[in-house]
Amino acid sequence: MGATLCAAALLATEAMASECQSVLDQISRPTVSLRVDNDLFGGRSQDQGYTNGLLVTLVSPSLLDYLDDPFLPTAARWINRGLTWLQVDDFDQINMIASFGQGLFTPEDHGPSELxxxxxxxxxxxxxxxGYNARKGDHLTTNQLRLGMVxxxxxxxxxxxxxxxxxGSxxxxxxxxxxxxxxxxxxxxERMRRHDLPPVxxxxxxxxxxxMITHWGGALGNFGTHANFGAEWRIGWRLPDDFGSSPLRPAGENTAPPVSGNTYRGWAGHFFVAADVRWxxxxxxxxxxxxxxxxxVxxxxxVADVGQxxxxxxxxxxxxxxxxxxxREFREQKELPVYGSFTINRRF
Incomplete structure (x- = not known):
């Protein structure tokens, strides 16, 4: 039984609620993610370009709707009333995203005090x-509004x-x-689609x-305007029912919770290769x-990114x-930029 139907059952009858409670215990929990990016993790002793990033993300559990769902706090409902134009209508499953982060960009030479x-x-x-995720089968649509200061x-x-x-740097x-x-x-x-591949x-x-998870989308604003497309290939044991593991782009880690309420309690792991091309x-x-x-400059x-x-x-x-x-992101850039990222996710 899907998350939306179960949530409706909880609000409707006590009998149906008892049948769905075991599923809701698994999928009606938020996820907190901490991601750290740094070029020192790139393995080439670089300290330049996109040199450091920190991002904290909260992904809500599966929701009945964006305005009246009992899992949403009052502040989130107030925000959602003003952002109805950003929300997706056609879905099997929806959830909300909120994140806060900092990014640092520096030139190659740290020494000069002049420009x-x-x-x-x-x-x-x-x-x-x-932002908002809307999942329909193996398709995911993500819309986000980013505000900040440079x-x-x-x-x-x-x-x-x-x-x-x-x-000591x-x-x-x-x-x-x-x-x-x-x-x-x-x-x-951004729109993503998950494709099951034949057995190895x-x-x-x-x-x-x-x-394989394919994606395409774009961004509009004075922080950055671009169109992008790409894909991620994964191979491993007990692949998660989500839409990727790579933070190559802003929407890369903000995927929806799995449709199934069954969370495997043991170890699982996979290797991934991802690519993204931006105009x-x-x-x-x-x-x-x-x-x-x-x-x-x-x-x-x-610009293209490749990650594994x-x-x-x-x-x-x-x-x-x-x-x-x-x-290379600009004409005078001498080295290809490299960086590493480490991400920790926890469902509560």
Missing amino acids: TPDDRPYAAVLLFSV GPSARGNEVQSSVHKVI PHFNGWDHQLRDEPVFQLLH PFARGSGLSQD VLYDLTLDGNTWKNSHS DKRSS GIAVTRGDWKFAFAHHLRT
């Missing part, structure tokens, strides 16, 4: 996002200096030339399985401030580590 015109600007951004108010200099002091001296304070927004839309020929009977019309961290004069219009990693789950916990390689 380096042939390298990317110093930039820091704080972002809060609200500039000194995002405290990139203070955060990087404190971390580098603890780990060099201090970056050019933060006086970072992008100026500017409010930012971004609308994100050399591992029949071992429980090893594989699947970039605007990137504030490269093009500079929208309404103010600032440092900028000549960005490339097409492993994900391990046990009961309500999930751990994933990924290594990412990105093509």
Whole structure:
């Protein structure tokens, strides 16, 4: 019995509620995710480009609706009443996403205190996002609204200096030339589809399985405007009933809870390879401030990311580590950017 039907049963009759309670105990729980990105995890001793990111995400349990579901707190219902235009109508299952994060961007050379015109600007951004997942079978639609601030108010200099002091890394001296304070927004839309693949020929009977998750979408806003598409291939034991493990893009980890209420309590794990290609019309961290004069570089219009990693789950916990390689983002960039990410998920 699906999550929506069971939730309706709980609100309807006591008899049907008892039949559905065991399912709801599994799928009516939120998930909290912590993701850390850093180029030091890339294995090439880089400290440049997208150099550090921290993202905390809360994914709601399966919901009856976005306005009156008993699992939603009052603040979430108030937000949802103002964002009905962002919500998807056609679904079997829905849930809500909220996240808060910081991203830091620096040039290659940490030494100069003067502006380096042939390298990317110093930039820091704080972002809060609200989004909605709508699942229909093996299809998932995700819409998100991201609001935040770029500039000194995002405290990139203070955060990087404190971390580098603890780990003994060099201090970056050019933060006086970072992008100026500017409010930012971004609308994100992405569609994903999960494809079951044939059994692995050399591992029949071992429980090893594989699947493919394709995606396409785009973003619009003064933080960034682009169109993107890509895919993720996974192979492993007891693949999760979700839509991917790779945080290559903003919607990559915000997947819906599984349709089935059966959570495997033992160990499970898989290997994944993911790719994403973007046609970039605007990137504030490269093009500079929208309404103010600032440092900028000549960005490339097409950028691709390739990542690979492993994900391990046990009961309500999930751990994933990924290594990412990105093509050059602007004309003067010398090295291909690399970074690593570590993600911890916990269902409550």
